[in-house]
Amino acid sequence: MSALIKSVKFFNRINKNPAAIYTIVRNAGGWNKDFAPEPLPKTEEERRAAAKKYGLLPEEYKTYPDDLPYGDYPHLEDKPYEQKDIYYPYDHPEFRRNFGEPIHAEHDLHEETRAGTAAPLRYSMGVMWASFLGVMCGTFALYVFLEDKKMYQPAMPRQMPKDVKNGAKHYSFEPAR
Structure with missing residues (x-):
């Protein structure tokens, strides 16, 4: 119910501002359809046109397999930027x-801010797995062996006024010995 009330208040605020409505309608698609790749080239002429569109030589132009959603976008070499x-x-x-x-279609994997594949590993995979x-x-062994030895902050039971019997006092002003 709260979500319904919030959404009604939100739409009431939007109705007062026509610029917000225009922006929502203009961006309703979520992404620009012009950036969608075209289907895979079937003829040699379509292949040459696609290579020219991406600024590649026809010999360099290779496409991704048909089961990936990249369309006619070229399959570039998997070379991280740090190797250039x-x-x-x-x-x-x-x-x-x-x-x-x-x-590259997977540009975000090849940026210099990512873990690249160019540098050799510092340790072998066997050492890293070991x-x-x-x-x-070791952590699991510590858990198993120390499970029955609980650690806690030691505390006495709380002293409540109703627990006072026969005029007993829970304090004294005598110096400690």
């Missing part, structure tokens, strides 16, 4: 790419 030459005069040196160069399993098994 840092001294080349790129148009966009922060991304190590030139103007008009197609971006470390992981050692820590996990």
